[in-house]
Each structure stands twice: as structure tokens, then as C-alpha cells.
Amino acid sequence: MADLRIDFAGIKAPNPFWLASAPPTDKAYNVERAFKAGWGGVVWKTLGEDPPVVNVSSRYGAIGYNGQRLMGMNNIELITDRPLHLNLDEIRTVKRNWPDRAVVVSLMVPCEEESWKRILPLVEATGADGIELNFGCPHGMSERGMGAAVGQVPDYVQMVTRWCKHYSRMPVIVKLTPNITDILKPAEAARRGGADAVSLINTITSITGVDLDNMVPEPAVDGLGTHGGYCGPAVKPIALRMVGEIARSLKGLPISGIGGISGWRDAAEFLALGAGSVQVCTAAMHYGFRIVEDMISGLSNWMDEKGYACIDDVTGRAVKNFVHWNDLNLAWKTIASIDPTACIGCGLCHIACEDTAHQAIKLQETGEKRIYEVIDDECVGCNLCSHVCPVSGCITMVPQATATHLTWKQHPNNPMRVAEPAQ
Amino acid sequence: MSATGDSVYNLGGGDIAASRVPVARLAECFADAHPLLSRDEAAIEAARCYFCYDAPCIAACPTSIDIPGFIRAIATDNLAGAGRKILEANILGGACARVCPTEILCEGACVRTAQQHKPVEIGALQRVATDAAMARAAASGQHPFTRAPSTGKRVAILGAGPAGLACAHELAKQGHAVAIFDAKPKPGGLNEYGIAAYKMADDFAAREVAFIISIGGIKIIPNQALGRELDLGTLRRDYDAVCLAIGQSGVKALAIPGEELQGVMDAVRFIENLRQSSDKSDVPVGRHVVVIGGGNTAIDAAVQAKRLGAEQVSLVYRRGREDMPATAVEQDWALVNGVDFRHWAAPVALEGQGAVQRIRFARTKLEDGRLVLGEDGYILRADMVLKAVGQSLEISEDEALPAIRAGRIVVNEDLQTSLPGVFAGGDCIPGQDLTVQAVADGKRAAQSINAYMKGELNG
Structure with a gap:
């Protein structure tokens, strides 16, 4: 059995699955239920200064795809709307009841040293394992100079991180906003400020849809809409890239991966691209806390199958293979191959290639069963047909024997080439 | 005991009675067997469609409905677009959604059948779109298609069934004036008189006819039969073209002793009485019913007899299960309804005193490929015997009629008969006896008639 225990920036947990700072971690009732279900840790929903914020009614917008609900969700909820002392009391109790689980507290107070100096000892006194600085929330709080408004200015990130390290002994995780051009800039700033880890991504600025009957962006609040923070399965690719980017550039900085993680496989991918823990929200909000059972058993089984003994064996394993485009081998080639026995004759590969790619798939027989064939000479190996094919394993991309290795850096077409192609 | 017509029943011997089942139960038994999908059901089902290119389902539909196209429109909540796509290809799309044996047509060809033995429910989705289209037309008083300016041409169509109606609609769309003559008091053909009540519930058949003719330019004249009130020569003189869509209104006899006994009747008549009864409480049925035949008419008669309260319904077919013209789905439907199937037996005599009491069968077998x-x-006990051994072309022989071969009107590929200006389609010509085929024929005949009247038809 694989060992799923982690020590993430000094924070220990029985497994890498944490609930992200969000409505599911707003109070002891939910967090206790989560721990009973098996979650390895939580990041308590963001605390702020009293008086508490006020939340609106109608807080979530969502999009489905092809009959599936919640491919993506956005929210316009703010930080906790409960009094600070109530949260602190509950955090203390929960941590005492669940000493083996990670209890990290998310914080967001004004960008003033005094505010941070005031709240940090209160949090530390609860016995919480660490803090996460919410520099990502893209709505409501950012308009008050907090959340993403801080996260988008690397100097502020560095400054606040430094205050937190100065006024607290707790591990500090800086949560990064994706609403920025270069994710490395705030990550580097966090490291300069002394952050023990970063977590990402926070939600993406978004409008999920427009109510076309009333001409209001969703979610609508009394006839008006505002932008919210987007999350859920649809954002996973964006999050993966940002996590990978930090992992390959800022070696040694622990990363807690967040963004559309719905199952163990998503989690494994984040680990492979450099995460040491993962945080989940939308999937739990969709299906309840019980999803963690399959996450734990699925990850464990997969690790056993692959011979990975512990999470550290997985973390970062794919980072060295995440390169810049210029490092890809231009001489390498794959060609699509259609298994006629598996083919159900939908014709999607043909029309996708015919209309939008390279005219490399032709209908060969139109009798009882349609037979589509790849014209090898026309196929550029783009993968499109294999992605549109609804039958798993029907279209495979077959690597062709290639003697040479040639990147753009060496390519004759590149006026800036650095070397002759390798023979 | 009550009877809907002494000429049909002549009760007096066997145990035949109406109201064997309470009216409320009858209402359940004869309500829509496959109700309209809810919006969510439709969305989930529509999402299963792969939107195949050059889709096999389209090729399997005699009317070539753009099935992936209309399903995509349902998926995007564009019901108006979905309805129009269907009705452009098949103006009786609503009837076909209900009665098509989709398992041997579009759904049989669906790639999901190949992938998971569970096709997209195309028929049910088609009903979602066509019901919405008909409701929209009824509410707005606007037909989805508009007529071309009047051409002054007049066409007579014989038969207001699916073929005749499809032909009439297409011709009316082109601006021609159409008169449809039908032998029955009501239009609709088999949709009105011949479909099991639970397949096409309430007054759908009549509503669909009203919807079709609301395009304008179509007049329906009831109680007019060829060889009775009408003769082809006069019609050919009075109209620019004639289309025969008279179906197969004759029924085949068993040709065995005792066929005249009371309680022995044609399944077609039995179904017709059911269709025309408002609450089915006045439709008599035997306690022991034997249905002879293996097609959809036999299935419809047997299941409906059971649902009327018959204690025992046996369906006897002279060949094996796989030889039955009724599809596997139809057979399964009869089985779950408690119909007792007996294969490889043929009736040799009907016996009884005045009324049929029993029916004698001989076992059948194949010898050198011959039955x-x-x-x-x-011997089976029988208070009622329903004959469903096939239907036939019913036209009197003294007409100056087009050529007939093997019981069907001979047509060329333009559906033109041996007589100039006379076209034919539907069950009266060779081919599959399906509603959707009749619609395809009717539409094609209309295109040929249109070309003929413009002098553009070859041959």
C-alpha cells in the first residue's frame, strides 16, 4: 500500500487531499463532516476583520456541457460572513478534535501591517497548522484593495508575506491569482517574502452566462449581475500549466495544486507537475464530501501499480518533461491509425479532418458498414481525429521511426538557429 | 353485453363482452404507451447523439430526415429549428415519431447501437420536436410552410392516409389545388383507423390531418371510394393529375371451414372499432381470443384484446419467431402484455354451434424450404378469432385501372403508373408497408406530378 501521508511545508496530513478555502470549509459543522469522510486537511474559509462582510443571495453561476452539469462554476460569494471570534473558536475545537488532519486558515485583511499584526496571533493561538494568504479572490474584495488586488502586484505579495513571516511562526502559503499575465512574478515575490509554499490557482475572473430573457449576466442578483470567480473541471488545464510553470522555474518551492480537481487522476496530474498537496472545492460542492473515498483509493491503487511508495515519489515527476516549444523534436512524427473492428461508423474523424485539418481520412466503403481509412502521406499526426472519435482505443496515434532529432533552435528555417542539426 | 355493430359481431354463441375492465383501467391501458419526453429527458437523450457525419440513421430513414441536425437543435433548445428540419423532410413526422419501427430503421442504424446496444431514442426525440411544432402552429394559426402562388393546376388524390396526405401537402406547397377523396368517413387512413390506440393516443391522427391541410389549398372529400362513387376515367378528365394512395383496404381470408361463424372477424376491423371508440368500454372482446398472423396487425390486435380484458390471448403464427414480420420489439411488447405466442401451427378449421368455440390447428414444418x-x-378454445393474415388491394375489376402485378399497382421510378397522368404511392405499390415509406412515396409522387404538370417529366 502506497503511503499517502504528506509533510507539506511543515504541515502534516494523512493524505494530500485538502478542501480549498471556500463555502465547504466555512464552519466546524462542514469541516467535521469532511474529516469524517476522510479528507486529509482543510483550508478554512477566509477570515477577515470584523465587522464581517455581507454576502448576496444568488451566489453561483454554472455552465454544463452536453448534458453534464457544473463543467464550470463561478461564485460571487465573499470571505466568511461570520464574526472572527466564532471562526477562531471553531478552528481551535476542530483542530483539537482532529489533531492528525491539516487545518490551515485562509486570511484576508487590508494591506496594512497593523491589520496583519493584529490577526496573526489570534490565528496562531487556535493551534492551526498554517495560514494561506488569500491574494486571489477576484470579486468584491479586490475592489476594496484586498484579494486579487494584492495578488496582482508582486511587490505587495512580497511585503505582506514578509509581515506574516515576521509576526507568526506558522508556515505561510501564498495563494496566487491566475488573473495575471505571468504567474512567475507573484510566485517569485512570495518566495522573496519568505513564503513556505504557494497554492494555485484561485478562481478566474468570469461571467458564466447571460440570462437572455432578462438580459442579465449570471448569477443575477435582483436583476443585475457582476463578474465572479470561475472554477471547476473546465479550469484544470489552466491551473496545470501554472503549477508546472512554477515547479520548473522555482525549484524547491512547495506547491499546493488547485483548479478543477475532481478525481484521483486529476490529483495525480497536479502532483506529477509539481504539487505536494491538492485542494478541491467544486467537485465536493457537486457531489458531497464522499468523493474523497475514491480519490484516496484511486491514487493509492495507481501508485501501487506504478511502484510509487509515497507522494514524494510522484511530486514533480513530469516537470522535467514540461519544456518550451523550442525544445520539441520537429523530426518526430505520429500517424493516425483507425481500427476498423472498433469503428462504429460515425464519420466524425473524417469530417473533422476533411473540413478542419488535412484531408487525410477518406471513406473507403459505404456498404453495410462504413470503413474510414487514413491516408498516411497526408496525415500530419495532429491527434484531432483521435480526440473526436467517441470510441476509446479506436484511433491510435502510431509513432513513426525517426532517426533524427531536430528542434527549432537548430532548424534550417530558423534564421536565429544556434547549431547545425544533429545527424 | 353491448355491441358496436351487429353486422360485425352477431353475438350469440361464445363468451364475448364489452366492459370486462373498469373504465378507469381502460383509460390507463389505452393511454400513450410512450409519453412525450420531458425537457430534461430530451436534453439528456439529445446529448447522447454524436452528430455523426453522413449519419447512418439518415440513410436508414425512408424520408431522409436530417436526424443529427434536428437532435442538435433540440440539444441547443432550438425546438422550432428542430421541428422545421423534420417537417421539411416528412410532414407526418409526428405520426412517424409514434409508429415507426425505429429499431429496424434509424435507431437500428444508430452508431450507439453498434457501440453500446442502446441507440439514441430518435423516435422519442422526434416527437418532442414535432409535438412542439404542431402546438406552435395550432396556437399561432400559422403553418410552418407557406404556399407558392396558385398555379391553377388541380390534382385528385385517392386516399387520405399518410401517402395521400404527404402528396397533398407537397403539391399544395407548390401552389397546386388538391382534392383528396377518401372511402372512409374520416381522413387519416391507417393513422385514424389502424394504429393501436396506445401508440397514437387521443385525437392525434385528426389533429395531424388538420395541421397538414392548414397550409391551404387542400380539400378532403370523405366517403368517396374508387369504383363506388368515383371512377378513374372521370377523375383523369376533371383533374390535371391523379395520385392513387388507396392502401390495402381488403383483408385476406383464412379459407378454412367455419370462417362464417360468429366471433370470427378481421383483426383490422377489431382495431378499427377500438380506434373509433372513445373510452373502449363499448368494444366487445372474447374471453378466449386467438389471433392468427405474425405481423404488426396481429400484435396490435392481440395486445389490445388483452388490454380490453380477454383472459387468454394466443397469437398463432405458421412459422418461427424470427420469421414473423413483426419486429422483435413488437414481439417483446406482446409478450410483456401477456400474449401467448405459438409458432409453427396453421389453422385448419373453425368449429362451433353458430358461434366459434374452438379452432383446430395443424403443426407446420419446413420441407425442402416449403411450409x-x-x-x-x-385445438384451442376460442370465443373470438381475429384474422391478421394480410391485406390486399381492393379495387373493382371493371375500372379502367393501371396495371397491377402481384396485388400491387405497377409504378416506375417516378411512381407513375401505366396510365399517363396517374401516379401511385403507399401500401398500394410494391415496397415496405410502413407509414414512413408511404410518406416518402407521397412526397416523391408529388414531385413527379409537379414535374409532369410542367411537362418536365420524362417517359
């Missing part, structure tokens, strides 16, 4: 009667057999 022969064996020596042994069995």
Missing part, C-alpha cells in the same frame, strides 16, 4: 402441414395438431 407444409404436419399430421398432428391441437
